[in-house]
């Protein structure tokens with residue numbers, strides 16, 4: 001395990017959401033003060049909703065912030081499976097309505113995620129390196145981003161020396177095809193948060209730290225900045 005892990009544990013999910021949102025907002029604010037702009041890559045799924053709601057209310061200069069996704073299900077933004085829809089419904093409101101959002105789904109290639117990789121990767125690259133903040137989630141199977149166990153492009157996507165910005169992913173546990181930032185791109189960030197909830201996920205993370213070959217381990221092994229793990233039961 002090469003990365004330093006900073007653990008932040010809370011008694012309940014509401015407190016976690018509040019503290020994580022404030023930490024992220026402070027980091028974005030510092031980036032805007034220092035460089036005049038900030039980039040934030042967020043995960044989807046069910047875990048971030050409350051944290052997004054708190055983050056949306058933080059009084060920073062959101063007009064200077066670009067938000068994108070760590071990964072996306074290859075579905076349109078009208079689907080309730082869409083991570084872009086999650087962000088639109090829960091984050092891009094209140095103060096955060098002024099942020100710019102860069103989606104990963106490309107409707108011009110709605111039937112073929114692989115055909116979209118070059119264009120989507122170029123759009124992400126245009127944000128510049130590194131991200132200011134990346135927030136990862138983790139599934140009960142140890143996937144993070146769309147690095148799914150058994151995924152058809154798992155080794156390519158988690159190659160720490162890989163050159164691609166995005167990869168496609170199909171896996172039994174993934175539902176529809178996915179697009180994901182690759183491991184080098186996820187780790188090219190000034191601040192890296194892992195947001196997990198529940199005893200089961202805490203146990204999965206502990207197993208990965210102990211050496212079990214789960215996709216989240218690739219992050220713990222190769223991260224160049226501390227991984228701030230935010231957890232509540």
Ligand SMILES: O=C1O[C@H](COP(=O)(O)O)[C@@H](O)[C@H](O)[C@H]1O
Pocket residue numbers: 042043044045046047048070071072073083136137138139140143144145146
């Ligand atoms: O499918 C996904 O799952 C993970 C975890 O989601 P959760 O519902 O267990 O919180 C998420 O981090 C990822 O972005 C998402 O696409």
